[in-house]
Amino acid sequence: MKYSKEVIIKNEKKCLVRNAFGDDAEEVLNLFLLTHDQTDFLSSYKDQASFDVEFERKFLSDRENSEKEVYLCAVIDDHIVGTASIFPLGANKVSHRAEFGIAIDKNYWGMGIGKALxxxxxxxxxxxxxxxxxxxxxxxxxxxxxxxxxxxxxxxxRNPKGFHSRFKGYQELILMRLELK
Ligand SMILES: CC(C)(COP(=O)(O)OP(=O)(O)OC[C@H]1O[C@@H](n2cnc3c(N)ncnc32)[C@H](O)[C@@H]1OP(=O)(O)O)[C@@H](O)C(=O)NCCC(=O)NCCS
Incomplete structure (x- = not known):
């Protein structure tokens, strides 16, 4: 799905939310590695990433042309500072359900980018x-x-043993849902 919208976030800053394209692969991969190093709230660590720029390029190009999978990025001053995704949970009886994920560079938290994405x-x-x-x-x-x-x-x-953190042991996960229709 094609998506592109410019929004005004806090402090009157412009933020472009659009698809991440194949050509964004290096920047998106670097952001992935950065965000997975900045918090203990994501499902893996920086050193566990097993893909390279070429893999990322194909991954993003495929998402760009998909109707059911979307990989968005938030661009501030020509830099990608956050990403958000939607993926189907599965086919058949669960094909109406999608999973949402989001990560923003810590240096840009609290500016309204999370809300925009x-x-x-x-x-x-x-x-x-x-x-x-x-x-x-x-x-x-x-x-x-x-x-x-x-x-x-x-x-x-709630899943009391949802994640197992390197630093904190088990982390409880809260399961959330949003009805869309
Ligand atoms: C969670 C995350 C996406 C929030 O993004 P963000 O850009 O900082 O959020 P926003 O600035 O858009 O804030 C949106 C709302 O969230 C809440 N919020 C965000 N930061 C907050 C803070 N420090 N204290 C209290 N509320 C906060 C507020 O309700 C805020 O709305 P408001 O500004 O109108 O009051 C971001 O912190 C992040 O990427 N974290 C690391 C990765 C992660 O945890 N991903 C989610 C995994 S489930």
Whole structure:
């Protein structure tokens, strides 16, 4: 799906939310490695990434041409500072459900980019025909929880041993859902 929208975030800054393209591969990969080093709230660590720029290029090109999978990026001053994605949970009886993921460079937190990317992803999920958008969030991730609640996601369960962190041991995951129609 093609998506592109310029939004004004906090401090009157312009933020372009658009598809990440194959040519963004290096920047997106670097951002992935950076964000996976900056927090303990994502599902893997920087050193566990097993893909390179060429893999990323193909991955992004495929998403660009997909109707059901979307990989968005937030661009500030010509730099990609955040990404968000939608992927189907599966086929057949779960084909109405999509999973949402988001990560923003820590240097850009609190500027409204999370809200811009999440709104865009919700818009894309509706266009793609999904009935429900879902996510899992570490219960200590208060910034993300506040964002999701603000966007209308509601908790529907908890997994006490959802992640196993290198630093903290088990991390509880909160399961959230947003009805789209
Ligand atoms: C979670 C994350 C995406 C939030 O992005 P962000 O750009 O900082 O969020 P925004 O500035 O758009 O804030 C949106 C809302 O979230 C809440 N929020 C964000 N940061 C907050 C903070 N430090 N304190 C309280 N509320 C906060 C607020 O409700 C805010 O709305 P408001 O500004 O109108 O009050 C970002 O912190 C991030 O990438 N974290 C690391 C990766 C991660 O945890 N991903 C989610 C995995 S489930």
């Amino acid at each position: 999440t709104s865009a992803a919700i818009e894309c999920a509706k266009i793609s025909g999904y009935a429900q958008l879902e996510l899992e969030v570490v219960s200590e991730n208060t910034n993300a929880l506040a964002l999701y609640q603000k966007m209308g996601f509601v908790e529907f369960g």
